[in-house]
Amino acid sequence: PAEQSPMPTHTETPPSEAPASHQGMPLDWAAFSHALLNATRDGVVAVNETGMVVFANQVAIAGLELHIASDLTSLKPELWRATQKTLNERTHQLGIPISGKGGTYLAKIFSMLWKEKVIGALLVFENTTELDLITRQMLSYQHLSRELDAIIDSSSDGLWISDAQGVVKRINPASERINRIRAEQVVGRSMEQLVAEGYTLLMICHDLVWAPL
Numbered sequence: 001p002a003e004q005s006p007m008p009t010h011t012e013t014p015p016s017e018a019p020a021s022h023q024g025m026p027l028d029w030a031a032f033s034h035a036l037l038n039a040t041r042d043g044v045v046a047v048n049e050t051g052m053v054v055f056a057n058q059v060a061i062a063g064l065e066l067h068i069a070s071d072l073t074s075l076k077p078e079l080w081r082a083t084q085k086t087l088n089e090r091t092h093q094l095g096i097p098i099s100g101k102g103g104t105y106l107a108k109i110f111s112m113l114w115k116e117k118v119i120g121a122l123l124v125f126e127n128t129t130e131l132d133l134i135t136r137q138m139l140s141y142q143h144l145s146r147e148l149d150a151i152i153d154s155s156s157d158g159l160w161i162s163d164a165q166g167v168v169k170r171i172n173p174a175s176e177r178i179n180r181i182r183a184e185q186v187v188g189r190s191m192e193q194l195v196a197e198g199y200t201l202l203m204i205c206h207d208l209v210w211a212p213l
Helices: 029-038 058-064 077-089 129-154 173-179 191-196 201-207
Strands: 003-005 043-048 053-056 092-100 103-114 117-127 160-162 168-171 208-210
Touching: 043 058, 058 092, 058 103, 058 117, 077 092, 077 103, 077 117
Parallel strands: 160 208
Antiparallel strands: 003 092, 043 053, 043 117, 092 103, 103 117, 160 168
8 A cells, every 4th residue: 555644844935046057957848847757767657737748858758658748646546636636635655566668567646736835746657577577586586495395394305405615504304314313403403513523424425415515
């Protein structure tokens, strides 16, 4: 669900109060603002009180197909309803999921004030496509790891799993039963240590599975 908060709203800076050119900065405030907002990887859109787009940066145009003069009320009605709530309550909302041509996004909506009057809303779209892909990969790895654990633990053969340095990472229940040892006695210890303490080399080598980690 979208998060709502009575945090301070964004206030528009009038062009007459824009900072002057300094150390090579352009005098054209409108052009500078466009360049600044186009530099971000997030989509940025401004709409007026009726839902018409009055500004859209390149990411919003390419990824969400929101152009200047687009009607948010018809293009993305669910997003417009959330925007209306922001305008009416002068709050901000976070974490609104939106799909677009450029992938999946989380929208943040802020009301814009000018002389204590709400004149529109600023919408910022964070592309979460890469994050979604990483999340799916992690879930896939977790599922694969659980399957591998089940195979190792259900094996009737004694299995030892070690890293490339010969440090024991795990042994399965069958190995505990066959060798009459507990996993906590050997896990985290090297083969050299185990042999030095009386574990027979034959037992270790017979059950060992080398698995560089």
